[in-house]
Amino acid sequence: MDPQGFTTAKEDAPVMKAVVMAGGEGTRLRPMTSSMPKPLLPVANRPIMEHVLRLLRRHGLNDTVVTVQFLASLVKNYFGDGEELGMHLTYANEETPLGTAGSVKNAEDALRDDSFLVISGDALTDFDLSDLIAFHREKGALVTVCLTRVPNPLEFGITITDDEGKVERFLEKPTWGQVFSDTVNTGIYVMEPEVFDYVAAGESVDWSSDVFPQLLKEGKPVFGYVAEGYWEDVGTHESYLKAQADVLEGKVQVELDGFEISPGVWVAEGAEVDPEAVLRGPLYIGDYAKVEAGVELREHTVLGSNVVVKRGAFLHKAVVHDNVYVGPQSNLRGCVVGKNTDVMRAARIDEGAVIGDECLIGEESIVAGNVKVYPFKTIEAGAFVNTSVIWESRGQEHLFGVRGVSGILNVEITPELAVRLAGAYATTLKKGATVTIARDHSRGARALKRAMISALQTSAIDVRDLENVPMPVARQATARGSAGGIFLRTTPGVPDSLDILFFDERGADLSQAGQRKLDRVYSRQEFRRAFPGEIGDLLHPASVFDSYATNLLRAVDTSGVREAGLKVVVDAAHGSAGLVLPSILGRLGVETLTVAGGLDEARPTEGADERRAALARLGELVASSQAAFGVRFDPVGERVSFVDELGRVIQDDRALLVLLDLVAAERRSGQVALPVTTTRIAEQVAAYHGTQVIWTTTSPDDLAKAAAADGTVFGGDGRGGFVVPEFSGVLDGAAAFVRLVGLVARTQLTLSQIDARIPQAHIQKRDIATPWAAKGMVMRSVVEAAGNRKLDTTDGVRVVEPDGRWTLVLPDPAEAVTHLWAEGPDDEATEQLLDEWAAVVDGAGR
Numbered sequence: 001m002d003p004q005g006f007t008t009a010k011e012d013a014p015v016m017k018a019v020v021m022a023g024g025e026g027t028r029l030r031p032m033t034s035s036m037p038k039p040l041l042p043v044a045n046r047p048i049m050e051h052v053l054r055l056l057r058r059h060g061l062n063d064t065v066v067t068v069q070f071l072a073s074l075v076k077n078y079f080g081d082g083e084e085l086g087m088h089l090t091y092a093n094e095e096t097p098l099g100t101a102g103s104v105k106n107a108e109d110a111l112r113d114d115s116f117l118v119i120s121g122d123a124l125t126d127f128d129l130s131d132l133i134a135f136h137r138e139k140g141a142l143v144t145v146c147l148t149r150v151p152n153p154l155e156f157g158i159t160i161t162d163d164e165g166k167v168e169r170f171l172e173k174p175t176w177g178q179v180f181s182d183t184v185n186t187g188i189y190v191m192e193p194e195v196f197d198y199v200a201a202g203e204s205v206d207w208s209s210d211v212f213p214q215l216l217k218e219g220k221p222v223f224g225y226v227a228e229g230y231w232e233d234v235g236t237h238e239s240y241l242k243a244q245a246d247v248l249e250g251k252v253q254v255e256l257d258g259f260e261i262s263p264g265v266w267v268a269e270g271a272e273v274d275p276e277a278v279l280r281g282p283l284y285i286g287d288y289a290k291v292e293a294g295v296e297l298r299e300h301t302v303l304g305s306n307v308v309v310k311r312g313a314f315l316h317k318a319v320v321h322d323n324v325y326v327g328p329q330s331n332l333r334g335c336v337v338g339k340n341t342d343v344m345r346a347a348r349i350d351e352g353a354v355i356g357d358e359c360l361i362g363e364e365s366i367v368a369g370n371v372k373v374y375p376f377k378t379i380e381a382g383a384f385v386n387t388s389v390i391w392e393s394r395g396q397e398h399l400f401g402v403r404g405v406s407g408i409l410n411v412e413i414t415p416e417l418a419v420r421l422a423g424a425y426a427t428t429l430k431k432g433a434t435v436t437i438a439r440d441h442s443r444g445a446r447a448l449k450r451a452m453i454s455a456l457q458t459s460a461i462d463v464r465d466l467e468n469v470p471m472p473v474a475r476q477a478t479a480r481g482s483a484g485g486i487f488l489r490t491t492p493g494v495p496d497s498l499d500i501l502f503f504d505e506r507g508a509d510l511s512q513a514g515q516r517k518l519d520r521v522y523s524r525q526e527f528r529r530a531f532p533g534e535i536g537d538l539l540h541p542a543s544v545f546d547s548y549a550t551n552l553l554r555a556v557d558t559s560g561v562r563e564a565g566l567k568v569v570v571d572a573a574h575g576s577a578g579l580v581l582p583s584i585l586g587r588l589g590v591e592t593l594t595v596a597g598g599l600d601e602a603r604p605t606e607g608a609d610e611r612r613a614a615l616a617r618l619g620e621l622v623a624s625s626q627a628a629f630g631v632r633f634d635p636v637g638e639r640v641s642f643v644d645e646l647g648r649v650i651q652d653d654r655a656l657l658v659l660l661d662l663v664a665a666e667r668r669s670g671q672v673a674l675p676v677t678t679t680r681i682a683e684q685v686a687a688y689h690g691t692q693v694i695w696t697t698t699s700p701d702d703l704a705k706a707a708a709a710d711g712t713v714f715g716g717d718g719r720g721g722f723v724v725p726e727f728s729g730v731l732d733g734a735a736a737f738v739r740l741v742g743l744v745a746r747t748q749l750t751l752s753q754i755d756a757r758i759p760q761a762h763i764q765k766r767d768i769a770t771p772w773a774a775k776g777m778v779m780r781s782v783v784e785a786a787g788n789r790k791l792d793t794t795d796g797v798r799v800v801e802p803d804g805r806w807t808l809v810l811p812d813p814a815e816a817v818t819h820l821w822a823e824g825p826d827d828e829a830t831e832q833l834l835d836e837w838a839a840v841v842d843g844a845g846r
Contacts (some may be wrong), residue, residue, distance in 0.1 A: 016114055016133065019104050019123040020059040021187075022049055022121035023069030023094055027524055028236050029373040032338060037071040040078060041240065044247045045268065045286040045304050047078065049121040051254050053085055059129040061117060062087045065110050066569035067103040069094040100187070101205040110197050118189040124243045125231040126253035127188065132225050136388055138548075140166065141223040143185035143195055143215060146188035148231045151776055159185050161224040167216060169704070170208050183780070186231050220570035229253075236353055237336065244319050245300040248282035257287065268305075286322070290292055306340065317351075329364070337366075338375065347379075372525065381402060387416065388525050399522055400515045401813070403700070404492055404501035409444045413498045414450045422452035425486070425502060426459030428517055431534060433483035436503075438466040438474035439577055440636050442604035444498050445488035452486060452500075453538060460530035462537045466544055468599075470576045471635030472732035473548045475507030477541065479728065484510070489636050490604035508704035508730050549583035555727040556738045562589035564745035567627040569593045569643075570737075571618050574600040575635030577733060584734060590741055593625060605635055615641060615649045623647030628744060629751050633733045638734035639720035644751035653678075656716045657685055657758050658751060659736070662743040663714040664689035673706035673715035673723065676794050677807060677821050679761035696797035698810070702730045762830045763823040768841050770818040775811045778818055781844035782809045782837070799837070805829065807837045 026038030033041070039049035056064060064087060068075050072093055082089030092107035104111070104118055115136070117129065127146065136144035145167060148160050159182070160169040170185070187206060205211065215222050230252035232243045246252050248264065258268035265283030267273060271285045276293035283297050289307040291297065298316035303309065307320050310328040318332040321339040326332065330343050334351030335342065341355055344363040349355065352370040359373055362381035367373065372388040379385055399405055401434050405421060407413040429435070436454055439445035446468075456463050464482065466474055471487055478485030484759045485503035502510040502518065510518070521527070530536070568590055572578030578597040595618070606614070615632060622630040622643050630643035642650045642658070650658060657679070660672060664686050671692045674682055678695075686693050691713065696702040700717070707715035708729035715723030722736035723729060744751070770778055782797050792798035796810030796819075808821040818841050824830035 016061065016116055016190075017111055018056050018064045018117045018119060019107060019111065020049065020052060020056075020066045020119055020121045021065055021100065021103055022075050023067050023072070023097065023103055024122060026122065026235070027520065029234075029240065031372050032237075032240070032336060035071075035357050035375050037068075037074055038234075039075060041122070041234070042265075042302075042304060043124060043234070043240075043243050044254070044284050044302060045322075046254075046257070048124055048243075049075070049079070050085070051124055052087075052119060052121055053079070053087060055126065055129065056117075056119070056256055057085060057087055059133075061129065064088070065090050065092055065107045066121070067092045067094065067107055069097055069103070081556045093627060097204060098202075099204040099206040099210075101199045101207045101211050102203055105196055105199040105201055105205065108193075108201075111192050112196075115190060115192055118187075118191060120187045120233075122235075123187065123231060123233050124247075124252060124254070125186070125188070125229065127186075127227040127229045127231065128314075129188075132188070132227065133190055135165075135225045136223070139221065139223045140193050141190070143212070143220075143222045144190040145212075145222065146186045146190075146222045147183050147224045147226045148186050148229075149226070149776075150184050150231075151774065151782075152772060159183055159224050165223045165225065167222040167224045168211070170212050183226065186227070186233075188227075237352070240336070241300075241317065241319060241334070243517060244302050245317070247642070248284060248300055248302070250282075256284070258284070264299075277583070290744060304320070310345075312473055318349075321357075334369075344381070367379070399519045403509070404499045406497060406499045408496055409498045413448070413500065415448060416447040418451045418500070419455040420525075420527070421500065421522060422455035422486070423459050424482070424518055424522035426456050426461045427526070427528040428514075428523050429461060429483050429529075431460040432462065432536075434462045434464060434481060436464045436466060436478040436482040436485040438471075438477075438485070438487050440467045440471075440489040440604055441468050441599045441601055442490045442498075443601055445490065445604075447533065448498065448500075449486075449488050452488075457536040457538060458527050458530055460534040460536055463543045464541055465538045466541065468576055468579070469544060470633075470734065471501075471546060471578055472637055472728070472730065472734060473580055475503060475730045475732070476548055476551065476728055477507075477544055478503045479505070487636075492605055492634065493607050494604050495603075500674035505655075506704070506708070506729060509700040511701045512699065527634045545580045545583045548580060549587065552584065552727055552735055552738060553587055555737060556724060556742060557726075558588060558738065558742045558745075560745040561741055564748070565591070566741060566745055567591040567593070567625065568741065569595070569618060569621045569625060569627045569630040571595050571630070571631055571632035572597045572601055572607065573614065573635050574598060574632065575637065577633035577635070577637030580637065580734060584738065588741060593621065593627070595621065603635075611641075615643065619643045619647035619649055629740075631737050631740075633737075634720070637733045638731050640722070640736050641720055642751065644755065646752055648752070650751065650755065652720045653761070653763070654755065654758075655720070656683060656718045656722075657761070658754050659716065659722060659743075660714060661685050661689070661754055661758055662740070662747060664691040666743060666746070667691065667713045670711045670713035671709075672713055673703055673709075675703060675717055676792070676798060677765075677810075678716075678718050678794075679763045679823055680804070680806070681759050681761045685758060695792075695794050699795075700731065703731075761823065762825065762827050763821060764827070764830045764834055765802060766820045766822075766834050766838055768818050768820065768838055770811070770841065774844065775818070778841050778844040779809065779811065781840055785837075785840045805833055807833050809837060809841060 022039040026033035040047045081703045107644045109638050158171045258266045266284045268287035270288040274293040275289045277291045277295040278299045283301040285303045288306040289303045291309045292311045294311040295309050296314045300317040302319045303317045304322035306323045309326040312329040313326050315332045317334045319336045323340045325342045327345040329346040329349040335349040335353040337355045338357035340358045344360045346364045347361045347365045350369040353367045355373045356375035365379045365383045368386040376387045474487050487501045491497035491499050574596045618630045632641045642655050668690045671694050673694050675698045683693050696706045707723040707725050712725045721731035724735040727735045786799045790800040798808040800806045805824045808820045822830050822833035
């Protein structure tokens with residue numbers, strides 16, 4: 001440690017070059033990075049990259065190569081040759097983005113002689129780089145990856161090492177279902193020049209996803225060093241504000257210019273602070289700033305150089321960049337104000353708002369929380385701005401939930417959001433592409449669908465409007481010539497809420513990668529708009545039900561149905577499934593009693609109690625009419641429930657095994673796709689009939705991909721959703737019904753007989769509240785508690801006991817909850833398993 005308390009280079013530490021990567025655009029930080037490269041964003045009135053360079057200098061890494069691409073000239077002009085910092089800086093310019101490894105490869109000529117250190121120019125840290133280098137030398141590593149532990153590992157690469165520190169596995173930007181540790185890759189590496197042999201020149205190559213996996217595959221010495229100290233990847237507005245607060249709180253060792261005139265109150269050279277101003281630290285006032293009497297500056301406020309704050313202004317947790325004028329009686333809370341901006345008298349900027357460079361915020365105007373005002377914009381006096389000022393859009397975090405975008409109608413899911421969401425989706429597609437859109441029978445879905453159609457058309461997208469159809473019909477229509485699809489429905493069991501689901505070109509749920517892409521476009525608020533001659537067409541396809549029914553009956557084996565003389569009872573649940581059933585039942589050749597076939601706009605969904613009561617009534621009808629079985633669709637026709645010939649309800653997880661048994665017994669080969677939450681009795685049933693189970697994550701997209709693979713004969717999710725691969729790769733209630741009719745007709749066994757020959761499963765589920773900040777720690781604790789037991793990380797972490805019992809721990813992607821599933825030989829053993837692992841999860845989450 002030097003006299004100021006900083007960790008510095010050890011006397012015998014080897015001298016090597018460093019590479020600072022400063023080429024990123026920082027799109028998530030817009031509008032701050034609209035006119036400024038991310039490495040130049042000030043933290044405590046000093047660019048993030050300058051903090052990084054000073055850290056390198058303290059550890060003797062004075063000879064540094066800076067890789068630049070986005071707004072490269074600004075970086076070069078600011079730092080020059082590094083003389084002012086006592087360093088020697090050179091630059092490697094990328095004409096196009098080359099990725100984390102490609103950008104370093106671009107500087108290969110300057111790094112060929114010896115080991116070198118790679119560090120990001122936009123992450124704030126005080127790690128002991130000398131110790132990292134010593135560790136690298138001691139291990140004789142080709143690459144040493146600097147690791148740290150974070151509470152939320154979703155945006156980082158997870159790294160697993162053995163007891164010696166050797167890297168065993170990398171996983172880039174996992175979902176919560178893939179999180180098995182909270183130890184992440186910081187993007188700081190020590191490397192030997194031989195690593196360049198694994199990086200192609202002039203191509204976009206990434207260390208974690210391209211180079212490191214190849215090194216591990218070849219058994220090269222790649223080690224992980226778990227660093228102690230502070231590290232913050234300044235990639236979002238929240239983390240940017242957090243970094244400011246952490247510097248002021250002394251949580252990170254950085255050099256601050258100025259004088260600490262009272263505990264936590266830093267004032268730089270030339271600043272004028274009136275004695276009657278109220279300063280409540282920790283806070284920072286930049287050089288030559290002026291703070292007048294009557295001003296109140298509260299904790300975590302940072303004023304840049306030459307900022308003027310007029311009498312009566314109030315600032316709390318506000319970060320104000322250079323040359324900003326803050327007018328009298330103005331109120332700034334938890335916001336960021338870009339350089340050269342004027343905030344006029346009595347203006348108010350609320351928490352989470354970001355004002356770009358060179359803006360004018362008029363007198364008595366209000367900029368609401370989370371609003372983004374892009375550079376060079378004017379907010380008129382007295383205006384109330386609650387949407388971002390660029391393309392008339394607004395950013396939002398955690399856009400997607402478990403299935404699509406969900407929220408309370410006209411509170412969270414508004415017409416404005418629907419328009420912007422459709423515009424973002426259109427921006428991810430090519431101009432002139434076709435999108436199929438449909439809805440359930442609710443009024444809310446109908447109104448918002450019209451808003452989304454307008455946004456799609458004005459973004460140069462042709463729209464096929466199916467209006468009110470079952471979801472499987474919309475999926476099939478999407479798969480026939482569309483680039484994607486949108487379906488709006490009432491949230492199951494929540495009549496006041498709405499779901500907006502997005503499909504890919506196969507009609508399957510948009511993949512997580514596709515969701516992230518849409519989320520990025522939405523949050524950037526940079527939507528494409530069509531020229532007048534490019535406005536998309538609006539089409540209303542005819543005969544969609546007949547086309548669906550024809551394709552279904554052509555694809556699914558219905559031989560023997562007419563000869564069997566079956567009678568079935570069908571409950572359409574007053575939903576859109578009733579619209580397509582007449583086209584199917586008339587050609588299927590079964591005697592059908594249909595109930596609840598009419599649409600009811602007042603009941604677009606149903607609660608659990610309503611569903612149980614309806615199934616009980618269905619059972620009574622089946623028994624009294626001596627039908628072969630009964631079937632009940634959900635309101636959008638995606639899922640289906642069954643009642644056997646005795647009128648007994650077959651629970652959804654049991655129905656999966658019954659249908660699996662029928663399919664496997666008839667096919668005698670192939671594979672079935674099931675999520676990891678399914679009972680392992682399914683493996684026994686499949687193996688008995690010569691088929692194999694392919695386990696998937698709980699994501700509908702993953703199930704659809706597995707179901708579409710060659711040789712897949714069946715798929716299901718255990719919650720009433722079934723995939724009939726010969727027809728489509730998505731959940732489809734009508735297809736499952738038609739397939740069941742054919743199987744029962746040819747098997748000549750009743751559903752109760754089939755159910756009776758399948759072993760009983762003992763699987764239970766439990767949910768445990770888990771703070772977001774603790775989720776990564778929870779998953780690491782589960783892995784550690786598992787010890788030598790077998791682990792399956794297909795989705796979450798599944799711990800398999802030596803006797804075959806298992807427990808699955810899966811973080812929820814949208815809520816502060818961790819889900820647990822367990823299966824044992826009986827209910828008591830299963831309960832004990834749940835208790836054991838619930839204690840682990842609960843303990844780590846506290």
